[in-house]
Amino acid sequence: MHSPIVVAHSNVARESSLGVDTHCIACKLYPMCLPRGLPDKELEDFGSHIRRRRILHRGRMLYHAGQSSKSLYTIRSGSIKTFALSSEGDEMVEGFYYPGELLGFEALSSEPHDHFALALETTEYCEIPVSPLNRLMLRSESLRRQLIHIITRRITGDRRQGYIRNRRDARSRVAAYLVDVSLRRSRWRKSLDHFQLSMDRRDIAEYLGLTMETVSRCLTQFQREGLLRVKAKWIRLLNQQALRAVCGSDVWEELHRAVV
Amino acid sequence: MHSPIVVAHSNVARESSLGVDTHCIACKLYPMCLPRGLPDKELEDFGSHIRRRRILHRGRMLYHAGQSSKSLYTIRSGSIKTFALSSEGDEMVEGFYYPGELLGFEALSSEPHDHFALALETTEYCEIPVSPLNRLMLRSESLRRQLIHIITRRITGDRRQGYIRNRRDARSRVAAYLVDVSLRRSRWRKSLDHFQLSMDRRDIAEYLGLTMETVSRCLTQFQREGLLRVKAKWIRLLNQQALRAVCGSDVWEELHRAVV
């Protein structure tokens, strides 16, 4: 059901024996893809080290807290939730990851994972081991630049997420969340206004610092106001303009900049 | 009204012709200092490019939103507040920076600053222009590693800050904030339990997603409970143990790990 890119390029393997191609094609779709813009020679090198097309089924962990980290991961399709566990056992949701996005940066500072990464649906990902990556960076100026560029953008992106999550009232947080999901989907050219959330209400709530019930109430209220239609995990945005107004036009701009 | 950097930078040259020394000394105190662990040769090189001992007086801007960014900055003493402005004109506080901490990472991806950085008190900082930094990284494997290490740790650090700011109730947010300040001070061996906040109540409130009044009420309540004494900006923590319990012991551990 959710296997966008794979399907679209199912006839990829024949194009190249090295198998770098699939990644190249992906790069056209994913602006922040790691090897984007690399010279062909280095691209080959890079491609020979990553482990591509791995599959994780819903509910499986990509990695656990405490586990030593040796790789970066990039999502090809599906979605991942990252979270820490408090001593009382409840989840503190850190974020959600969509196709084209990287996670597991702590591998770059050789620290163990400090959180869990869980597949919210069937998810295809690439694993990029850091030790060959480090070796490659010795030779490849452009790879080094690209990596630093990506990490840096991640920092500014997190900053913007912070602006969402810290909004005062529940309404604007939930609105901003929906706009964010919609914008991030637009990156890989999926429908902007009709989509299925892969996480449940509790996850959204934990992420936004609210309760499940409040998130639910906001959604039904938005529906009553004609801003969207919601049926379980399916969302249809009917009036994006108005939704942006709810979350604050400036917040929308921040989010928009983060995606472009 | 707020004119940026300008200011003094007077008697630097006499200590050393290369001027690396002051930075080296700092490195002993600041574990995350950029050139930490560099071979002497490269350290010299590095030191010759940074602009050290710049002074910013209270209320002055280190940089403005929109301004093009060409340097990283590291605090030597004092403190900096970073914030964005919403369209309604109110501040969205992103964070506070203390000695040993780096800011302005967007320079590494050659994007303009998307926020303001303001000195909360008289602040000494170093400016590290990125173009020589990039050139140096071509030759210096260890510098490259160190930079990536620092940026990566910044991401995990931000994640932990997120756990603070997203706590449900005001009490635990304020408590976590105080513990955080205290721990970050401990890095440069300042008093853990008696200190002066450099930001006002409104700044703290905006940072935590609360109001000034709520922050104030939490502080006086903590005082009534005997956890601390507060007089204007001066805080004396009387019972750190209990304070950590208020913010949730696991959050405290997260913060602690971020500092060490």
Added chain:
DNA sequence: CGGTCGCTTGAATACCGTCAATTGTAGTGG
């Protein structure tokens, strides 16, 4: 068909935000 799980809805409560008044503090000039 009954059971589980995720989601919604309702009512009561607790908490935080708002507004307004007061006190306190720092900075300025007499």
Added chain:
DNA sequence: CCACTACAATTGACGGTATTCAAGCGACCG
């Protein structure tokens, strides 16, 4: 040095919003 001013912080009362607890609904699955 003190008085004055401007601004920061505190405090109180009130109303609104989110949480809590509990019940009800509906989809999915055995």
